[in-house]
Amino acid sequence: MSTPMAVECQGISKIYPHFQLQNIDLSFEQGTVMGLVGPNGAGKSTILRLVMGLLGPDSGSIKVLGNSMPASQVSAKRNIGFISDDMRLYESETIAFHMDFIKSIFHSWDDEYAATLLQRFNLNKQQKVKGLSHGQRVKTTLLLALARRPNLLVFDEPTTGLDPVVRKEVLNEMMSSLEDETRSILFSSHNTLDIEQISDYITFIYGGRIIESRNKEDFLDSWRRLRLINSNSCQLPNLPNIRSIQKSGQLCAVTVTNYEDTTPEKFTNAGFTVDTVERLTLEEIFLSNVHYAERTAKKETIS
Amino acid sequence: MNLNFIFSQTDKRPMYQQIMEQITQRVSIGDWPANTPLPSIRHLATEISVSLITVKRAYLELERDGVIVTQQGKGSWVNASLDLEELQREELKNHVEQAGKLAKALAIPEDELVNMIKKYT
Numbered sequence: 001m002s003t004p005m006a007v008e009c010q011g012i013s014k015i016y017p018h019f020q021l022q023n024i025d026l027s028f029e030q031g032t033v034m035g036l037v038g039p040n041g042a043g044k045s046t047i048l049r050l051v052m053g054l055l056g057p058d059s060g061s062i063k064v065l066g067n068s069m070p071a072s073q074v075s076a077k078r079n080i081g082f083i084s085d086d087m088r089l090y091e092s093e094t095i096a097f098h099m100d101f102i103k104s105i106f107h108s109w110d111d112e113y114a115a116t117l118l119q120r121f122n123l124n125k126q127q128k129v130k131g132l133s134h135g136q137r138v139k140t141t142l143l144l145a146l147a148r149r150p151n152l153l154v155f156d157e158p159t160t161g162l163d164p165v166v167r168k169e170v171l172n173e174m175m176s177s178l179e180d181e182t183r184s185i186l187f188s189s190h191n192t193l194d195i196e197q198i199s200d201y202i203t204f205i206y207g208g209r210i211i212e213s214r215n216k217e218d219f220l221d222s223w224r225r226l227r228l229i230n231s232n233s234c235q236l237p238n239l240p241n242i243r244s245i246q247k248s249g250q251l252c253a254v255t256v257t258n259y260e261d262t263t264p265e266k267f268t269n270a271g272f273t274v275d276t277v278e279r280l281t282l283e284e285i286f287l288s289n290v291h292y293a294e295r296t297a298k299k300e301t302i303s
Numbered sequence: 304m305n306l307n308f309i310f311s312q313t314d315k316r317p318m319y320q321q322i323m324e325q326i327t328q329r330v331s332i333g334d335w336p337a338n339t340p341l342p343s344i345r346h347l348a349t350e351i352s353v354s355l356i357t358v359k360r361a362y363l364e365l366e367r368d369g370v371i372v373t374q375q376g377k378g379s380w381v382n383a384s385l386d387l388e389e390l391q392r393e394e395l396k397n398h399v400e401q402a403g404k405l406a407k408a409l410a411i412p413e414d415e416l417v418n419m420i421k422k423y424t
Contacts, residue, residue, distance in 0.1 A: 033354060171352050172352045175349045175352040197354065198354050200355050216354060216356055
């Protein structure tokens with residue numbers, strides 16, 4: 001039996017006058033974590049809003065926990081916890097007020113878990129929102145979402161602006177919620193470290209399109225940097241998977257995607273000495289992808 | 304079972320290898336003797352806040368190396384027919400490999416590195 005899907009987006013587009021989200025396919029099964037990476041304005045938040053049913057797509061289909069969005073958003077939202085920066089808490093009310101409020105709407109509210117989270121996050125529920133720091137606000141919204149025990153947690157930029165201690169607390173608590181294998185997380189971040197740490201799948205978005213979407217281990221495995229020595233002034237082989245080339249005298253660093261065991265041979269056959277082959281961090285892959293996408297986009301405009 | 308895995312941010316190796324090392328070390332020093340059940344992939348992942356897929360990969364590779372045995376639906380254990388001596392040699396090899404890489408990065412010549420190691424034998 002196959003695991004039910006948490007999110008299934010097929011061919012979704014959303015057209016704005018100055019921005020177009022095109023042909024987005026995004027799927028992952030329940031019990032896993034999907035991380036969206038991309039520069040500012042790439043379309044990450046738009047995708048999250050489409051998944052939440054806050055926006056309707058111009059074309060394509062979206063299913064969340066088996067519900068078609070936005071048509072069945074009411075039933076779907078019972079099981080989704082959405083957290084975003086622009087969610088407002090009532091400034092003059094206490095954390096306890098918000099907890100009671102959410103509890104009155106969602107019967108799935110778990111008092112015991114809420115109390116545990118208060119303690120773990122070191123929050124005082126009698127405190128009013130206006131006195132909370134940014135980190136405390138993020139932790140409060142996370143508490144309000146998690147204590148409902150939603151099947152899907154959708155989190156827009158969870159760790160932006162958090163200090164390392166709070167960031168770790170937030171990531172740990174996101175991961176603990178996965179102890180139950182029916183729970184899933186979809187989140188966006190430009191903090192590539194967070195994505196690299198907790199995601200099972202990574203989707204890379206640039207300019208409203210998906211550049212790559214695959215499981216994280218394959219994703220990280222497919223990229224390499226080869227440090228080459230070119231003592232005989234040879235020409236680099238023209239490989240389609242080269243993403244960047246940096247030269248300095250006889251030294252040459254080539255970044256490739258779709259790396260295979262036979263890749264170094266292709267350079268030695270062309271007369272190069274392969275000094276080292278290095279793996280890349282997600283941040284390096286991110287930058288490489290963005291630069292390559294920018295260069296390709298420029299070439300397209302010129303031709 | 305204590306799952307206090309300590310990872311180093313300055314360790315350049317991929318996370319799955321660091322998890323493998325932490326488990327292998329526990330086995331080779333005897334903290335996790337033969338037949339010790341390993342935590343489930345999901346439990347370890349949530350405990351150390353690392354993605355499931357990374358822990359899954361570490362377990363797969365540990366099984367390939369013969370350190371653990373995994374049975375579908377039943378979980379994983381420390382391999383009872385594991386050659387502990389072989390494992391310890393493997394561990395030593397890893398350390399030497401790290402030392403070699405570091406020496407190369409610091410441009411320390413081979414014979415100097417050998418002399419350094421000789422000091423401790």
